Amino acid sequence: MTTEHERRADRVREALNRYEAPLIRYATRLTGNSELARDIVQDTFVKLCTADWAKIEAHLAPWLYRVCRNRAFDVLKKEKRMQPLAEGQAEARPDNKPAPAAVAEGHEAEDMVHAVLAELPEKNQEIFRLKFQHELSYKEISEVTGHEVNNIRYVIHTTLKTLRQQLQGRLDPALGQ
Amino acid sequence: MRLDKADPKLMDYVLGELDTEEAEALATALQKEENKDAKALVEELRGVAETTRRILHEDDGEPALSDLQRATIFGQVEETLENVVAGPARWGRVSTWLTVAAAISVVAALGFSNVVYNYAPLGMKMAADSPPPRLPGDEVGQRLRRRYIQSEHKLPRLSNESAVPGGSVLVSPSPEPAPAETPAKPIRSGFEIHDLTMTYGTDNLYAKETEVATKTSPPAAADALLEFGIESGEPQSIELGSRYLLQERTDIAGQNGPTLDGVGVPNVEQRTRLGTKADFTDDVSVYIEFDGYNNWGETFNVDVPANLPMRTPALEEEDGDGLDVGNMSRKAKLSKRIIPKDVVIDAETARQLESLGYLDDSRSLGDKVASKLPTDWTPLVDVTIPFNNGQWQWNTPDTKNTQIVGGPGSETYVKVTGVKPFSEVKAEPLSTFSIDVGTAAYSNVRRFLTNGHMPPADAVRIEEMLNYFDYDYPQPTDHHPFAVVVHGAPAPWDQNHRLVRIGVKGKEVAREERPPANLVFLLDVSGSMGDANKLPLVKESMKTLLINLTPRDRVGIVTYAGNARKVLDLTPCSERSVIAQAIEGLRSGGSTNGGGGIQMAYDMAQSAYNPEGINRVILATDGDFNVGNTSHGGLMGMIEARAKSGVFLTALGFGMGNLKDSTLEQLADRGNGNYAYIDTHAEARKALGRQLSGTLYTIAKDVKIQVEFNPNRISHYRLLGYENRALAARDFNDDTKDAGEIGAGHTVTALYEIIPRGTGPMPLGVDPLKYSETGTPGDTLQSGPEVALPAGPYLVGEDGVAIPDPAYEWLTVKMRYKQPTGSKSTKLEVPLLHISGDLRETDADFRFAAAVAAFGQVLRNPGYRHPGNFDRILDLARPATKGDADREAFLDLVITAKTLSN
Structure with a gap:
């Protein structure tokens, strides 16, 4: 159990180190909000913890981006519903400049x-x-x-x-x- | 090999998209003289691609997750291992409508051209041999948790779905043969589904309906229709809102079938269900729903349109509401609306439907029916179903109610009387209170409940619970900084009483229009703040805030523990990294000296005071001031004095255990400020993200409300909540009396419960009274809720224009406020002319607020904690959530409270 745990934790850590920053950037771009993006990326990695590693191993990058993207759209949809239109969109996209x-x-x-x-x-x-x-x-x-x-x-x-x-x-x- | 410059392969080559063999061949060819041009192009494209890459590289210092977020992720690793034994919860999404099980049977006799739709509660008019459908229980919560279990086992498993190249799925009539013991002519119940073809799109994730073949002639018996709800020949009722499993597939890898992701990654599991639901507008919707769990780790829950043609001429079809797709949604939903001609829904059924969330709309039932149904439709729906059928276990409020002071641990709350008694209008025609936009009590109550405790009565402040939610009140259209609306309707818990809602909406101010802000954070970094839900959350909250500030804003930080310390001078937000670093460096430790810190923070804010802008100290603490200037009065006095300087205060309460709720609320009151309790990151985002303008930008201060009741129409009243906001009647016109603030875009809600009709003398000479006692309309006001009281007769004004006779008004709401920097108040008045006769004529906001107030009263008064009351709160709130996440969460909270009170 312990070794299984360590292996999982290692894999997640490795993935995190490699994809954390790019995924945050990607999610920031999708949502326009870097804080929200971090939450989304957190959720993405939480999902990774429960995923069947054997099935996704070969597609790790697209899998992460994909889950991240879906999550971002979910969140966006929810946020949109909850707040007046302007806010989500008004927020500056940080790095167009x-x-x-x-x-x-x-x-x-x-x-x-x-x-x-x-x-x-x-x-x-x-x-x-x-x-x-x-x-x-x-x-x-x-x-x-x-x-x-x-x-x-x-x-x-x-x-x-x-x-x-x-x-x-x-x-x-x-x-x- | 001669290469053409126009060959797109060249670009693929540059982008590394060719497989090794092809790439090598191309590389060799490019070396040849004849391909000189192509080579030049490749070089150029390389340059362009490289430049593009460089430009798109974001030099933002590697954004990273917070420690808390990382911890959450690794915490999940543990949890996952534990769950391996129990099996992972795959069907993670719970649709609200799943909770529905209205006992309405839909009986269709197969093979007849006339289909009889029989909407009766509990399947009263079902075929004689049908078993009684199940009662819609009160166990809504339980249903929520049980999800899909119902009905699945009853259903025949159909293997009639075949993969069609090109990604289409044919659901055509070839179900498994009926069991041998099926009687020759069984009475079948259910809808008939003709050929149904669905094609999954490949360019996005969403299933799309592209073709529906309808059979025009009645199908032969052998032309087996898709049936469901039949087992062993026994007719079954189909419960509206339940789902029926049509087919289930597991491990369909390798099939060139309808993979929901469209990229050939097979599903691991997929279920197809037939869902039914009904409401007053759509009557019956039948739709097919797919749940796919695939190895992408995502659960797809796709509501696929089921264009289900009904064979009977007695039915009409109406188009659904369109594919809600776009590239952003994984949910496609389109339900075919089938409107039966003869529908009788009795009051009880209607009530159930309403309570189960089928009337999730702010329009009244009558409107909905009228606007959605075909013109020749004659609604037989009984639209005057009383909400309040006397089932609330609602005692007369008792002043002698014993009250608990102090919750678990050392938390303290100001003692207030449990449930307010009614005041008699003739004795006290004026009710005066200060406005309050605090929301902390709701978060605090939620914390108690989610931790498994009933909150102490005094932690339950109804006004803060009401104001936690957003309401769609109209914005001001005149020069006032806010608008007031007043509505009345029967009280849900007592049909002889009325509920009057005062809704105040502060002017929205766009981010760009908000004046620049000088914000000084005053952070408690004492030892008690070390918990994960305190200082780390404070830091997260500050970062959230930082994102939402503009470069014109400035942030300073003062911390206090044993000593007060200036961590960061006011720094413009254009230097975000400097501020972020200061936040990152915060550590906790030591004892608490709140007083010294307050001095320093106010000094800093004042040193850069901007009369045109926002000047605010933001205090973040668990309220544990235990060293130094701890005298309660001393602290309050200090804050009050500093508030006069024009620096406002925001108090943010963190953590649990030694939260001094009362101290913080009072600090905020005295400091011209607001107070929020932050227990989660989501809460921080609400207060410091979405509602930031309102939190920071005060548009009116010292806002007071005074209500004058017309004794001709009202005999008694009581204000729900605002116990510690009460003002003396004379304070209303006294501009030296401090009161609450309204921020940009804030909504404030106050509810009065009134008892109509009243006569008698009216002593009291506080304010010149508007109403005289001459009118006699009161005598006719005893009627039930279905009677809408007519607006009173009109008087003819000076210029011949009709004006309503004030004698018929119910009450007048008067408000006073000052401009944020002003010292003289402005007054506005709104009379209430009409009280609706039916609660359901009111908007969803009204009904939701009523539910929140009812919940608050139940929590404050142990005597009200009957399970039925919680159910009725749910009944009231559920159709009024408007899909808002906060409101949905409220439902869960009520369910939790119900469980805890049993």
Whole structure:
């Protein structure tokens, strides 16, 4: 019993160390509230404790993101019901703005990427972030979000294409000088 | 291999999405001269992807869970191991409607074109050989816990679901053959389900109904319909609200079937149930519900639309309320509404339905029926069912009620009389009290109950219980900072009495419009604060608050234990990390000297006093002031003096054991402030997150209410709660008398129980009285609750406009308030012209508040603790929760109290 306990605890600890921060970021992005996000991530890991390890081991990352995502939507739905619309949405999304260090080295690219992302529907933003921020594969993103792989591939391709064009648009005049 | 620049594989390659073999082949090809362009593109795409990655990387210092949260997680590891033996609780979700078991039988005779719907309580008109359906018990709580057990064993197990490539499921008529002993022509009960095809979407999680094939001709007997509720040929009644197991599948791995996740991960278990429910609007809804437990660790509970065509012309179908999906929900729900033509619901059944939550709507029954039913519908529903059929075990309030002072341990409460007696209008036509927006008593009561104790009577402050909940009162539309609404209806517990609700709503102020705040935290870090539900929770609460503050706000921290210490000078919230670090570094230890800390905190707040902004000291403590300035009076005096400077106080009570509830409440009163009891993180989020503007931003102070009762219409009254908020009648107009504050968006509710009709002389000369005794309408007011009292005759005003005759008014609510920084009060008045004849004509907020007040009275008075009373509170509250989580939790609390009082 003790060894089983330790093994479980170790697995959870390992997962926690690796995915804690990314999941909090992800949930923060989904809910717009980092405190809520922490609660959601807590719930996610609580769920991990009860999950059948053999079944999820191979999919650990998408499993965690998936559970986290579902939980976030549950919570959001509940919160939405309980509070006037404005509050949840009004809360600033913490990191749409470029980090100070990045601003110095090229805020144009920075702004452009954020601007392009901001134009995307939320669903596509999420997909794109899961790819480039959380480094999940198409397949994994599909497992997390339930969208089809082809759809995900399409979203990522078109978005990246747009970014490429935009970057060229920015760089070309500069190069010309 | 020549590569095309437009080949999307190039991008997949850059993104690492190709399998090894393909990637290697492509890498080799890219080295060739002919693919120079493609190579350049790949390089460029790499650059773009890399830049994107870098930009999206969030440099936010690795957000982490709190220690408490981590502890919770690892605590779960232990628990899980323990549960392995007992089996994990998989069916984790409890739908409220599951608690329903109204004894209404729905009998459909199969094969006839006329289906007789017989809505009668207890299946009175069922087929003669049918066993009596079960009574809807009082054990709502028990049902809640038992979930799915009912009926499953009665039902034939059907294996008629076959997987169809492409992810569709066909529920078609091929049930298992009926048992051999089935009589040739059994009387069957149940709905008929024709072909039903459902397809699960693959692009999201939700089951979608895409096609329903309806058979137009009556099916042959062999064209077996999906039946249920039949066992051994015995007709069974179908209890509305119960679920019937249609099929169950386990371990369906490998099937290319309807995996609910749409990504080919098979379900481990899935159950399909047929659910029925009824209410006055929808009459009968039948729907199929899937519960899937899959190896994603998530329990899916999907209410899938069951478009169940009914074969009989006596029925009409109405479309459901649409798929509630979107990408955000795992619940899809659409129920087909089937409206039988001939429905008779008698009063008792209706009452049961109501009590079981089928009228969860603020509209009255009549409205609902009228607005939802087809135009040719003739409702035979008896809509005037009295709520109050004399079943409340409600004694006349007794002034001599013995009261308990002090709860377990060393907690103390101010002694107040148990249940307030009625005042006679002719002796005291004025009732005056200070407003209170505190909510602490409710959290405190909840703590007692969830720990298995009945709360001491004095810990139960009805006004704080009422005000714990949010109510939808209208916002002010004039220049006043708040609006007042007054409504009346029969008292649920006594049909000869009326309940009058005064609802006050403070103006909502958007976050951006809130003035900047200077907040000084005064934190008790004495040894007694070391428990997990104290200082650690304080820290969590502060972090919650921090998130909700804007960069214009400033936060300072003073701690006190043996000595007061300045931990953080007022720091703008733009320097969040500095503040967060200071919070992180807080430790507990030592004894308590509250007095010194209070001085220092107020000094800090005053040093940066902003006349345009919010200036507030936030005290977080378990109230255990045991060193230094402990003289109760001295402390109060000090706070009161400092409050005059314009710095307001918020008192946050933490922990349990030595909570000095009374001290904190009084501190908050004296300090122009508010008081909240925080026992959980959720509670912190409520007070310091959602309701932050209200907690911080006072929009009116010294708010007093005075009610003048019209002796022509009312003989007696009593105010429910507000015992220690009472003011003398003359204090109302006295601007030097301190009273409560209202924050932005706050709602305040006060309930009066009144006894209609009254005559007699009216001595008293405190305020010029508005009502004279000339009118005689009182004589007609003895009638029962179904009679809506007409508004009085009209008088003709100066300009010829009709104005209601004040002699017919019931009462007038007068309010006085001051602007937050003002010293002169403003008055407003609202008369009550009309009292509704039926409690159910009132909005859900009214009924819910009535239930809370009833609960408070039951808790305060052991003599009221009859199990039936708890049930009636539930009956009253359940249809009025409006889906609000706090209100749902209230139901659980009542159930807990009921269990404890047995």
